[in-house]
Amino acid sequence: MDIALIGNPNTGKTSLFNNLTGSYEYVGNWSGVTVEKKVGQFKNKKDKLIDLPGIYSLTPLSKDEGVVTQFLLSENVDKMINILDASQLERNLHLTIQLLEYGKPVVIGLNMMDVALKRGFQIEPNQLSNQIGIPLKPVIARTGKGCDMLAEAVTSERLPEPNARIVDYGKDIEEAILRFEKLFDNKPNQSTRWLALQMFEGNQYVIKYLENYIESEQLNQFLLEIKDAIKKSAGTSIDQFIFRKRKETINQIMTDAYIKREQIITPLSEKIDAIVTNKILGLPIFFLLMYLMFMLTFDWLGFPLSDLLDGFITGPLSQTIENLLQAAGASAFIHSLILDGIVAGVGGVLVFVPQIFILFFFISLLEDSGYMARVALVMDRLMEAVGLNGKAFIPMMIGFGCNVPGIMAARTIETPKERLLTILLTPLMSCSARLPVYALFVGAFFVQQKAFIVLSLYILGIAVALILAKLFSSTILKGETSFFVIELPPYRLPQFQALWRSTWDKGKGFVKKAGTFIFAGSVFIWLLSYIGPGGMDVALDDSYLAAIGGFIAPLFEPIGFNTWQAGASLITGFLAKEAIISTMNIIYFVPDEASLQGLLSDYFTPLAGYSFMVFILLYIPCLATVATIYKETGSKKWTAFSMVYALIAAYLLALIIYQGGKLLGFM
Amino acid sequence: MLGKLNKGEKCKIIDISRIDLLVRRRLLDLGITEGTEVCIKCYMPFGGPIMVESCGQCIGIRRVEAVQIEVERL
Ligand SMILES: Nc1nc2c(ncn2[C@@H]2O[C@H](COP(=O)(O)OP(=O)(O)OP(=O)(O)O)[C@@H](O)[C@H]2O)c(=O)[nH]1
Numbered sequence: 001m002d003i004a005l006i007g008n009p010n011t012g013k014t015s016l017f018n019n020l021t022g023s024y025e026y027v028g029n030w031s032g033v034t035v036e037k038k039v040g041q042f043k044n045k046k047d048k049l050i051d052l053p054g055i056y057s058l059t060p061l062s063k064d065e066g067v068v069t070q071f072l073l074s075e076n077v078d079k080m081i082n083i084l085d086a087s088q089l090e091r092n093l094h095l096t097i098q099l100l101e102y103g104k105p106v107v108i109g110l111n112m113m114d115v116a117l118k119r120g121f122q123i124e125p126n127q128l129s130n131q132i133g134i135p136l137k138p139v140i141a142r143t144g145k146g147c148d149m150l151a152e153a154v155t156s157e158r159l160p161e162p163n164a165r166i167v168d169y170g171k172d173i174e175e176a177i178l179r180f181e182k183l184f185d186n187k188p189n190q191s192t193r194w195l196a197l198q199m200f201e202g203n204q205y206v207i208k209y210l211e212n213y214i215e216s217e218q219l220n221q222f223l224l225e226i227k228d229a230i231k232k233s234a235g236t237s238i239d240q241f242i243f244r245k246r247k248e249t250i251n252q253i254m255t256d257a258y259i260k261r262e263q264i265i266t267p268l269s270e271k272i273d274a275i276v277t278n279k280i281l282g283l284p285i286f287f288l289l290m291y292l293m294f295m296l297t298f299d300w301l302g303f304p305l306s307d308l309l310d311g312f313i314t315g316p317l318s319q320t321i322e323n324l325l326q327a328a329g330a331s332a333f334i335h336s337l338i339l340d341g342i343v344a345g346v347g348g349v350l351v352f353v354p355q356i357f358i359l360f361f362f363i364s365l366l367e368d369s370g371y372m373a374r375v376a377l378v379m380d381r382l383m384e385a386v387g388l389n390g391k392a393f394i395p396m397m398i399g400f401g402c403n404v405p406g407i408m409a410a411r412t413i414e415t416p417k418e419r420l421l422t423i424l425l426t427p428l429m430s431c432s433a434r435l436p437v438y439a440l441f442v443g444a445f446f447v448q449q450k451a452f453i454v455l456s457l458y459i460l461g462i463a464v465a466l467i468l469a470k471l472f473s474s475t476i477l478k479g480e481t482s483f484f485v486i487e488l489p490p491y492r493l494p495q496f497q498a499l500w501r502s503t504w505d506k507g508k509g510f511v512k513k514a515g516t517f518i519f520a521g522s523v524f525i526w527l528l529s530y531i532g533p534g535g536m537d538v539a540l541d542d543s544y545l546a547a548i549g550g551f552i553a554p555l556f557e558p559i560g561f562n563t564w565q566a567g568a569s570l571i572t573g574f575l576a577k578e579a580i581i582s583t584m585n586i587i588y589f590v591p592d593e594a595s596l597q598g599l600l601s602d603y604f605t606p607l608a609g610y611s612f613m614v615f616i617l618l619y620i621p622c623l624a625t626v627a628t629i630y631k632e633t634g635s636k637k638w639t640a641f642s643m644v645y646a647l648i649a650a651y652l653l654a655l656i657i658y659q660g661g662k663l664l665g666f667m
Numbered sequence: 668m669l670g671k672l673n674k675g676e677k678c679k680i681i682d683i684s685r686i687d688l689l690v691r692r693r694l695l696d697l698g699i700t701e702g703t704e705v706c707i708k709c710y711m712p713f714g715g716p717i718m719v720e721s722c723g724q725c726i727g728i729r730r731v732e733a734v735q736i737e738v739e740r741l
Pocket residue numbers: 007008009010011012013014015016026027028029030031032033034035052053054055111112113114115139140141142143368492
C-alpha cells in the first residue's frame with residue numbers, strides 16, 4: 001500500500017517519516033526543508049510511506065509545492081496521513097478539507113501537541129475526530145510519542161470513507177460541479193468534485209491535466225461562466241469565495257470540538273526575537289554569529305584537531321602500512337601506489353574531517369533552531385537591492401556546507417526568475433570541500449593571518465554573488481515582480497541527538513566521497529603521474545599528468561601560476577574540489593602536509609597563492625553541482641552559463657588581484 | 668495602514684484587496700485575511716520588511732505590501 005504524508009510546511013512530516021520508517025531524511029526548523037518526494041518503508045515491511053514537501057493548499061505557488069499536486073494527479077496513493085500542527089489548527093484545516101475532497105482515506109496525525117499545550121490550547125482529540133469524521137491520533141513526532149498508534153491506525157484499520165462534501169459551497173458551485181461531471185467521456189482517476197474545485201481555485205496543474213480530457217476551449221468557457229456567476233451573486237472572485245466557505249466550516253468545527261485557548265502565554269520565542277531581529281542589532285548579531293562559527297571551525301577548534309589527525313595519518317598510520325607492505329613483500333609498484341597514491345590522496349582529504357564536521361554541526365544548529373528564517377528576514381533588504389529576495393539567502397547558507405542541497409533548496413522561491421538567479425549564484429558560496437585547499441595554502445603562506453585570509457575568501461564569495469545578482473537581474477534576467485512573504489517558525493531548542501544525526505548525515509557524505517570518488521581519483525591520478533610517453537615509472541615532469549597540466553598551464557601565467565601542477569589540479573578540481581588537495585599531495589610527492597607547504601613556496605609566491613585560492617573559490621561548480629543545476633533548471637543553456645560566467649569571473653578577479661597586487665608591491 | 672503603526676500596536680485587518688495577487692494568496696495560506704488580528708513585532712532598518720504576529724504565528728512581509736493593507740487600530 002502506498003501511503004502519502006501531506007501537511008503544511010514545518011509541521012513535522014519528515015520527523016514523523018523518519019520515525020515511522022527508521023530512515024534519516026533532512027529535518028529543519030523552517031518552511032520548505034523537504035523539496036522533493038522521498039519514499040520509505042514502514043517498519044511492518046509491507047507498506048510504503050511517501051514524504052512530500054509541505055504545502056498550505058493544493059493550489060501551488062512554488063515548485064516544491066507543485067511536487068505534491070503533481071504527485072496527487074499522476075501517481076497512485078491508497079491512503080494519506082495528514083499531519084496537522086495542533087498549535088495552528090485553523091490554518092492547517094484548509095488543507096485537510098482539500099484532502100477530504102480528494103476522496104482517498106485519510107488519517108490525521110495531530111502533531112506538536114506539546115507546543116499547543118504550552119501555548120494554552122485545549123484540544124480534545126476525540127471531539128475533533130468526530131467533527132471531521134475521520135480517525136485522528138495525537139503525536140509528538142520529535143520524540144516519537146504516539147507514532148506507533150498512528151502507524152497502526154493507518155496500516156491496519158479499514159478506514160472510513162472520507163466525507164468529501166464536508167463543505168457545502170452553495171447552489172452555484174455545487175451545480176457547476178454536477179455539470180462538470182457531464183463534460184467527460186472517459187473519467188480520470190481522481191474525484192471529479194476535487195478536480196472541479198481545484199480548477200475553480202485556479203490550480204494550473206489541474207487545469208493542464210484536465211486538458212487531456214476536455215477541449216481547452218470548452219474548459220475555458222465553462223470556467224468563465226462559473227466565475228461570472230459567483231462574481232454576480234457574491235461579489236468576490238471565485239477563489240476567495242471558496243476560501244470563505246471553507247473557513248466557515250472550519251470555524252464551525254473549531255466551536256463544535258470545544259477547542260479553547262486559555263490565557264495566552266508569551267512564548268520565549270518572542271523574547272529572543274526582540275533581540276535577534278532587532279532593528280539595530282539584527283545584522284550585527286548575524287555577522288557576529290557567522291564570525292564565531294567561522295573562527296571555531298577554522299581557527300580555535302578545527303585547526304588543532306586537524307593537525308592532530310594529520311600527525312596520526314602521516315606518522316603512525318603510514319608507518320604501519322609501510323611495515324605491513326614490507327612484511328608482505330609488496331612490489332615497488334604496489335608500494336608506491338598505496339603510499340604515494342592512496343594514502344597521500346585520500347589521507348590528504350580525510351585530514352579535514354574534523355573541520356568539516358564542526359562546520360556541519362553549526363549549519364545543523366542554524367537549521368534546527370529556527371534562526372534560518374530570521375536570517376532571510378534580516379537579509380531581505382539587501383537582497384532586494386540586488387534583485388533577489390531574502391529567501392534566496394537560505395540556499396546560500398546551506399551552500400556553505402555543500403552546494404548541491406543549497407541549489408535544491410531554491411525550489412521554495414516562488415518567482416521563477418529569482419529562483420533561477422539563486423540557482424546560478426549558490427555555487428559561489430564557499431562549500432566545505434573548498435576548505436582544505438584554503439587550509440593548505442594559508443598554512444604555507446599566511447600563517448600569521450590565516451583566519452583572516454580564509455574569512456576574506458568567504459566574504460569575497462558572497463560579495464561576488466551579490467554583485468553578479470545585481471548585474472544579471474538588471475540585464476539578462478530582467479522583469480517580473482519580486483515577492484517576499486516568509487513564515488517565521490518558533491525557536492526550538494535543538495536536541496542533541498537530532499543535531500548529531502544531522503551533522504553526521506551531512507559529514508558522512510564527505511567521508512564517503514573520500515572513500516570512493518577521491519580514492520578512485522587518487523589511483524587514477526597517481527597512475528597518470530607514474531606513466532608517461534616514455535614508459536612506466538618516469539620522472540614526474542615527463543609523465544602524462546605533466547603533459548596534460550602543462551598544456552593548459554600557460555593560460556594561468558597572467559594570474560600567477562603557470563605550472564603544470566596547478567593546471568593538473570584545476571582539472572581534477574572540476575570533478576570534486578577536494579581532489580585538488582589529493583592531486584597536489586600526489587604530485588608534490590611529499591609525506592605530510594607540513595612538507596607540502598614548504599614545497600609550495602618554491603612554486604607559488606604568497607600573492608600567487610592568494611590568487612590561486614580566489615580562482616579555486618569561483619572558477620567552476622563541481623561535477624555534482626553542475627548535474628544538479630541541470631536537473632533543477634532543465635536547461636543546457638543555463639547549465640553552460642553557470643560554468644562559463646564562473647570561469648570568467650574567477651579569471652578576471654584573480655587577474656585584478658595578482659596584477660594589482662604586483663603593482664602595489666606585494667609578492 | 669499596516670506599516671504605519673508603531674511597534675507593539677495591535678490592529679485588525681479590514682482590507683487586503685489592494686495587494687498583489689501572489690502575496691495575497693500567500694497571506695491567505697498563512698491565515699491572514701480580512702478580520703484577522705495582528706500585532707506589529709518589529710521593523711527592519713533601511714525600509715526592510717516588517718514582522719507581524721497573528722495567532723501566535725510570526726510572519727515577515729515587505730513594507731511595500733504592508734502599506735497596502737488597510738487596518739483599524741485595536
Ligand atoms: N516541539 C515539537 N517540535 C517538533 C515536533 N515535531 C517536529 N518538530 C520540529 O519541527 C521542525 C520541523 O520538522 P520537519 O520534520 O522538518 O517538518 P516538515 O513538515 O517535514 O517540514 P517541511 O519539509 O519544511 O515541510 C523540526 O525542528 C522538528 O524538530 C513536535 O511534535 N514537537
